[in-house]
Amino acid sequence: MAGLDTEDERKEELETLQSIYPELDLDPAIPFAARIELLVAPSTPLPVTFAPEQDVQRLAYLPSLRLDIVLPAEYPAEAPPSVDISTTPSWLPATAIDSLRGEAKALWEEYGGGQMLFAYVSYLQEAADTAYGLAELTLPSSLKLGLLAYSARMKRELFDKETFDCEVCIEPKKGSACYRMQRCNHVFCIACLQDYYTNCIKEGDVDNVKCMSTECGGPKKKVRLISPKELLQIPLPRETVERYAKIKRKKKMEADPAIVYCPRSWCQGAMRTAKYPKITDVSQMDDSDSEADEPVEASQPQPSTGPEKRRIGVAGMDRLAVCEDCKLAFCQICLASWHGDFVRCEPRDSSQLTEDDQASLNYIMRNCSPCPTCAVPCQKSYGCNHMTCFQCKTHFCYLCAAWLSPDHPYGHFNDPKNKGCFQRLMDLAEGDMAQGDVQFGGRRGAEQIADFWEAEAMRIQMELNERDS
Incomplete structure (x- = not known):
């Protein structure tokens, strides 16, 4: 009768645990055995260093912790449960696994030989918030792609299941119809983001391609524009994002007095410069490309009266410029085709305007x-x-x-x-x-x-x- 009572007690505990955790899987092949996979989502993303490159990535989700439980005949009165802990791939250090296994026996002793499976599973769940006590982790680079893909997939899957109130249309939307901003974590529905950003880019108002939340920006906060790479993830059409990137680059170059343009009237391309590299692939333009997007303080006095006068002191090959479009090599001072290092040249008179330039200037003066x-x-x-x-x-x-x-x-x-x-x-x-x-x-x-x-x-x-x- 004692053995039958023990079996009933073990069966009852596993069934109770399964009612609390529906994902608990009872093994039909092994009596009184079960397994469960626990989500590992540290409250603070865990820094993971991938060796030997020493590439550090902060992971918000790590592959789940698998807990295999076997209740021996002596459980719970005389023996603790047999537990096995593993991860696939194996990212959790062996010392951490041994510590978690030892906690099962410690809890059994603390409960005085009583049922303790719920307390143990709860402990593992809570410990996952701190990544089981890990402040950082070093793993081989062969695991990098798999772990990054898993973290991104889990983040998306959990986000899709939640419900959010869009901060623009104030309507509840499922996460699958929303987007979370990468820098500030504000959530908007995709339709509102697409309408707003598309209109801004269409009208050339690229300085307003930023988070629409009232908590972002302001007079004392530095405005951060959305990167082209993130706009593609919302998603916006590629041609729209390319227009956004080109307008941003054009505004920066026009505000920079050091930039010279091709003297060929049919070209007018900008000179090659590492400061403003030509756009080739907007999908690779991440946040770092928009960190310096700040309004140009045009009202501040410049140290010289014009780019031509400032360049008179430029000597030798520093005067050489190459058009990024037609590849013409020309002099930055006189704007003639490149004439070598040892030919003296004078800057072109800035008052010399073409007929079209003069007409445009006259219109601006009269109508703006x-x-x-x-x-x-x-x-x-x-x-x-x-x-x-x-x-x-x-x-x-x-x-x-x-x-x-x-x-x-x-x-x-x-x-x-x-x-x-x-x-x-x-x-x-x-x-x-x-x-x-x-x-x-x-x-x-x-x-x-x-x-x-x-x-x-x-x-x-x-x-x-x-x-x-």
Whole structure:
């Protein structure tokens, strides 16, 4: 009867444990034997060094811990359970495995020969949060690809099963329809991310391709743009991501006075430079490529009056530039084809503009209001005259180009002292070109007045000529 009672006690404990852990598998071939695999997800990703390359990777998930249990006939009164612990592949050190096995006997003794399987499995689960006491781990490089793939797969599978409230549309979505931002872990539904980022890139507003959470960014936080590699993972179409990468690169190069462009009118490609390598594969452009994405402080004075004057002191091969598009070798100073180290050349006069360049400059001067901070020309298509610069986010008045306080931008239009702008917030509401006779202030207003008096002088001269004739 005692043996029958022991069997019933063992059977009852295993069945109870299975009701708590449905993943517990009872072995039909071996009486009173079971196995269970426990998820290993350290609360802090475990640093793993792969030798001999000494490549360190932080893994959020490690291959599950397999626990094999056999309850002997003497269990629980006279003998502890027989346990075996293993992982596939074998990443857990032998010393850690021995320590976990020893804990089973220690718990059996602590429970005074009572049932202790639930306590033991709970202990293993809790210990997994600290990676079983491991602060770091060194493994052979042959396990690297497998472990990285497992960690990524488990992260995705568990994420897909959860439910999240998108921070944009505020609707509950399954993880399979969402994306977690890599740097800050904010979660948005894929549809919202695709719509927002696609529109930003389509309109050229690449400085807003960042996390949409209100907790990211701000006046005291450094804005981090999303890398092209992450945009592909959301996913965005490859051609859209390539446009994003090209616009970012173009903005950086245009803001850099050291960059020279090909003198061939049909080419106009930029010079080769290691600072801004030509884009070849956006799928390889990771976070490191966007770490330096900060607005250019164009209002800060430059140490020289122009790139040509700064380059006069460049000597020898430092003057040589090669176009990244047509491969022309040319001189950075005179922009002529490369003439060798020992030929003296003078910088091209920066005032010499082509007919198209001059026409473009004239249009900008007449039809755009400059930002008071970075001087980027802005043209309004519709809306009120409170403007925000695309480049440096400065608030300014479109009529007179005056700086506006971000906290009270509309006070400018309500102050009678500002005679040129008082109660004119909605002037040009239909766009700049719809009401071209509106009086401006500032530099643009001065251009208007100059054009008016120039036209008046020409009119008077024509009248005098007609009178004399």
